Amino acid sequence: MVAPTRTPVGTFGGALRDLPVEDLAATVVGEVVTRSGVDPERIDDVVFAQSYANSEVPCVGRWVALHAGLPITVPGMQLDRRCGGGLQALATAAMMVQTGSADAVLAGGVESMSRIEYYSTATRWGVRAGNTQLYDRLDRGRERSQPESRFGRISGMIETAENLAQDYRITRADADAYAARSHQRATAAWKDGRFTDEVVPVPVPQHKGDPVVFAADEGVRPDSTVESLSKLRTLTPGGTVTAGNASQQNDAATACLVVAEDMLDELGLEPLGYLTGWAAAGCDPSRMGIGPVPAVAKLAARSGIDTRGLLDSLDLVELNEAFAVQVLAVLAGWDWADHDRLNVNGSGISLGHPIGATGMRMVTTLLHELKRCDGRKGLATMCIGGGQGLAAMVERA
Numbered sequence: 001m002v003a004p005t006r007t008p009v010g011t012f013g014g015a016l017r018d019l020p021v022e023d024l025a026a027t028v029v030g031e032v033v034t035r036s037g038v039d040p041e042r043i044d045d046v047v048f049a050q051s052y053a054n055s056e057v058p059c060v061g062r063w064v065a066l067h068a069g070l071p072i073t074v075p076g077m078q079l080d081r082r083c084g085g086g087l088q089a090l091a092t093a094a095m096m097v098q099t100g101s102a103d104a105v106l107a108g109g110v111e112s113m114s115r116i117e118y119y120s121t122a123t124r125w126g127v128r129a130g131n132t133q134l135y136d137r138l139d140r141g142r143e144r145s146q147p148e149s150r151f152g153r154i155s156g157m158i159e160t161a162e163n164l165a166q167d168y169r170i171t172r173a174d175a176d177a178y179a180a181r182s183h184q185r186a187t188a189a190w191k192d193g194r195f196t197d198e199v200v201p202v203p204v205p206q207h208k209g210d211p212v213v214f215a216a217d218e219g220v221r222p223d224s225t226v227e228s229l230s231k232l233r234t235l236t237p238g239g240t241v242t243a244g245n246a247s248q249q250n251d252a253a254t255a256c257l258v259v260a261e262d263m264l265d266e267l268g269l270e271p272l273g274y275l276t277g278w279a280a281a282g283c284d285p286s287r288m289g290i291g292p293v294p295a296v297a298k299l300a301a302r303s304g305i306d307t308r309g310l311l312d313s314l315d316l317v318e319l320n321e322a323f324a325v326q327v328l329a330v331l332a333g334w335d336w337a338d339h340d341r342l343n344v345n346g347s348g349i350s351l352g353h354p355i356g357a358t359g360m361r362m363v364t365t366l367l368h369e370l371k372r373c374d375g376r377k378g379l380a381t382m383c384i385g386g387g388q389g390l391a392a393m394v395e396r397a
Helices: 021-036 060-067 082-098 137-143 157-167 172-191 261-267 285-290 292-302 307-312 324-334 355-373
Strands: 002-006 045-049 076-079 104-112 202-204 212-214 250-259 273-282 316-319 377-384 388-396
Touching: 002 021, 002 355, 021 060, 021 104, 021 202, 021 250, 045 060, 045 082, 045 355, 060 076, 060 104, 076 082, 082 104, 082 250, 082 273, 082 355, 082 377, 082 388, 104 355, 157 285, 157 324, 172 324, 250 261, 250 355, 273 292, 285 292, 285 324, 285 377, 292 307, 292 324, 292 377, 292 388, 307 324, 316 324, 316 355, 355 377, 355 388
Parallel strands: 045 076, 045 104, 316 377
Antiparallel strands: 002 250, 104 250, 202 212, 273 388, 377 388
16 A cells, blocks of 8 residues: 545535535545655556535546546446445555556545435436425435345434444443543544645635635534433434544545555555454445454454454554444453553544545545554455444554
C-alpha cells in the first residue's frame, strides 16, 4: 500500500455539504498520485467504493479517474459492501494484483451523505390519482438492508445495536463512557498532529470569494464528557443508543495505491505497508454489529491461530465505531479489551463514519499510526449493515 491518504471528514450538512462527490474523490485521487510519484500511465485500474451511489456520478471509479485527470486509458469500477466498501476496495485491488491482472491499482472510497437524495419508485409510468411517496434513500437503505420476508421487519441499525446491548448486558453508562473516550482520543490526536501526514485539505468553493480550505475533521467534540453525553435522550424508549454514543453521518474520501511487491522498484514507489490477509463473514442481520467477531475468527483460522492469538500479536486494532454498544459487544465476543491498542485516535463516533470511505480511512489511519509508534502489525475490522463483518490484517513496511 503506497501513499494512503484521506480528506478530513465533514459532518452531515456541514462544511462539505455542497461539494459534489466527484470533487471530493478527485481531490484525494490527485493527492495519492502526487504523493506516490507514480506515473499515471502505469495505473492499471481504479476501484472505488460508494454505498449511496446514484446516476449523478455513475461508476464512480471511472468517473473520478477521468475527473482527476488520469489518462483516458485508465479504467475504473465501483463496488459496494456498505460500511465495509472502502476496505473491500483495498482487498479487491489486492486480488487484482495477486492474480497478475494489474501491477498498480488505485483503490479507495467516497461518500457524501449530505447529498443523498430522496426518490420515488412509483412515478415512472405515472400516478393516476392520490399522493406519491418520496423515500429518504439514507433511511431507506437501513430499513431495506435485509429481506423482510426472511428476517421480519428490522427498523434500522439502531434496533440492531439495541439487540446487542440486551444480549451482552451493556448499559447506557457503558456506552457513554466509551463515546466520551473516543472524542477525547480524537481531540488529542489532532492536538498532537497525528493526522497531519494522512490528511489532504479540501478547497471548498464559495458563492463569493476564494475557496475555503477545509483541513480538519469536523465532528470531533472536545467538550464531550460522560456527564454531557448522559443528558442526551435515547433514540428508542428505554434504550442505550443516543446521538452522542453512535456514529455520525459524514462526507469524506480516501484512497491509496495498491502495488505488486515485485513492481515497487520498477515503478519507483515506496510502500507504507502491506496487506497480509482479509476475510468477510455473515451474521444475523438483526445483530449486524457483531460482524467483526466471525470475520476475525475466519481471518485467524486462515492464519492457523485462534482469535485471541491473532489479537495478541497486534500492535494496533481499528474497530469501527458504528455504535458504542456495538464496539463493547464485539470486545465481549472477542473476550479482549485492550484499550491501549484499540482505536487510539478515535473512530466513527468522533471522527465520523462516511460509509463507503470508512474502511480505507481506518486503514490509512492505522498505517500512519503504526509508523508513528514504530508498530509492526495492525487489524482493521468493521460491522456491516445487513449482517456482515469484514477484517483485514496489515503490516508496516
